[in-house]
Amino acid sequence: xxxxxxxxxxxxxxxxxxxxxxxxxxxxxxxxxxxxxxxxxxxxxxxxxxxxxxxxxxxxxxxxxxxxxxxxxxxxxxxxxxxxxxxxxxxxxxxxxxxxxxxxxxxxxxxxxxxxxxxxxxxxxxxxxxxxxxxxxxxxxxxxxxxxxxxxxxxxxxxxxxxxxxxxxxxxxxxxxxxxxxxxxxxxxxxxxxxxxxxxxxxxxxxxxxxxxx
Numbered sequence: 001x002x003x004x005x006x007x008x009x010x011x012x013x014x015x016x017x018x019x020x021x022x023x024x025x026x027x028x029x030x031x032x033x034x035x036x037x038x039x040x041x042x043x044x045x046x047x048x049x050x051x052x053x054x055x056x057x058x059x060x061x062x063x064x065x066x067x068x069x070x071x072x073x074x075x076x077x078x079x080x081x082x083x084x085x086x087x088x089x090x091x092x093x094x095x096x097x098x099x100x101x102x103x104x105x106x107x108x109x110x111x112x113x114x115x116x117x118x119x120x121x122x123x124x125x126x127x128x129x130x131x132x133x134x135x136x137x138x139x140x141x142x143x144x145x146x147x148x149x150x151x152x153x154x155x156x157x158x159x160x161x162x163x164x165x166x167x168x169x170x171x172x173x174x175x176x177x178x179x180x181x182x183x184x185x186x187x188x189x190x191x192x193x194x195x196x197x198x199x200x201x202x203x204x205x206x207x208x209x210x211x212x213x214x
Contacts, residue, residue: 025146030185032148036169037177044181051149053193068193071149073098078207079199090199091207106131106170110140110159117141119165120180127160129167138175141166146183 029050036043036058045058057066066079076093093101113126122143129138142162157164168175195201 024144027146027148027183027185029149029187030183031188032183033181035179035181039174039176048188048192049149050188050193055188055193068195073102076101077195078204079195080207080210081199088196088199089207089210090195090201091204092195092201093204097204105156106136107133108138108156108159110161112161119143120182122146122163122165122180124165125162127162129157129160138168139166140164140168148183 027049031049032047034045034047036045038060041060043058043060045056048055048057052071054069054071055066057064059065062082062084064081064083066081067076068079069076074095076098078091078093080087080089080091082088108129108131111128111130113128115126117124117126119141122145124141124143127140127142129140130136131138140157140160141164142157142160143165144162146163148163157167165180167178169178170176
């Protein structure tokens with residue numbers, strides 16, 4: 001397991017969140033299952049959502065990782081649970097670290113296309129996203145079949161015209177492909193959006209040090 005997976009997970013949170021749009025099915029609480037490509041590694045993740053909170057959970061080698069954030073963009077934490085090492089750590093980002101991470105994200109504009117296709121059962125249309133900072137373009141496939149509560153970082157795809165089903169996530173100048181596999185309605189288990197009491201709270205620098213040695 002490498003620290004790159006942690007930083008990619010942060011990028012997923014910054015870009016793989018949903019937003020409200022005109023839709024046939026409106027979800028208020030539940031989870032999205034994603035297939036993701038993290039630095040060449042195929043990963044399945046679950047994104048639990050409700051109006052005020054977000055949690056993305058996935059596994060990387062022996063570690064179970066969860067990335068927490070709130071809808072006001074004031075809190076973000078990465079939880080790492082490695083049972084074989086009896087390690088439970090929660091790296092909580094400072095306000096300055098959150099601001100820095102957000103500042104590094106692209107500024108996207110969107111141009112609707114005419115292409116359509118079905119992805120994971122959703123009727124999708126193609127939108128071309130352009131990063132005004134670098135002029136790079138990205139294909140984004142969105143659907144109006146559903147809507148999901150907005151979260152803190154929804155602004156990155158809010159102008160795309162629908163719920164993003166296949167898109168790029170961004171972190172440290174790198175991109176990762178993300179595809180929605182399914183969306184499930186339901187209340188998350190108690191504690192999904194919080195830091196359990198048996199996790200040791202550490203800084204992001206501490207987490208990077210741990211990742212570099214694993």
